Amino acid sequence: MRNVALFYFSMKYFIELIVDLSPRPRVIREGYLRIGLATLLLAMATFLHKALRKTPLRPFSTALLNSSLATLSFMLFYYRDPIREPLGSDPNYIYAPAEGRVVSVEEVLEPKFIGGKALRVTIAVGLFNVQLLRSPVSGQLRYHFIENLPASSNNYLGFVTDDSHKVMITHMWRFGKNFLPVPLGSKRVSTLRTDAGAPVKVAQKIGACGFGTGTIVELYIAADGIVQPVPVIGMKVRAGTTVLGRFTPKND
Known part of the structure; x- marks a missing residue:
């Protein structure tokens, strides 16, 4: 009876996350497939445990049930989509594009998009951070660029918004071997939801990190x-919420 109740509340929570019937965080669409598979696994494990509970195989079915429940819980947590709103209305604010920790701030040359010197802010996104990418500024998307690097586990995604800010995001693997498989049916480490020429709002969802590794x-x-x-x-940032700084053109 307890397992049936556990399965019922897990399914109820899953449905509420998807259709947003409650103020709880939702899940991002990149996780629908894995969450669905984990839910199916939990359902199968629940019925198997019920069938084997009076047999010598009960320890096996119990372990399978606990593992499937843990898998579903991890998927719901990993693909969570909490509410993120910009904290200010100043159009020159630049917000964090990802959730994590700032690990580097330096002046570099960026020849491909900016064509000169730039301030590069590097954010490490961990396994337990929200995996969404958000636009750091508002404007019109000018370029949409994808480049496969020589290493099989690398990928480079970039975009540039309007000339007033000239902001670009690159996105790549960094932390060696994957802890978990790459996304099913895809060799890309991440996804972008935006197209060249499309307008973007500040803090708008523009993509998601790759599955199962630091980014x-x-x-x-x-x-x-x-x-x-x-x-x-070292500062901790949240995508679309944390203000990294205010951009002021030098000719102003």
């Missing part, structure tokens, strides 16, 4: 403007 998100800001204050190494 590095790099934000490049053109040197023809001043960012104040400069982001601090």
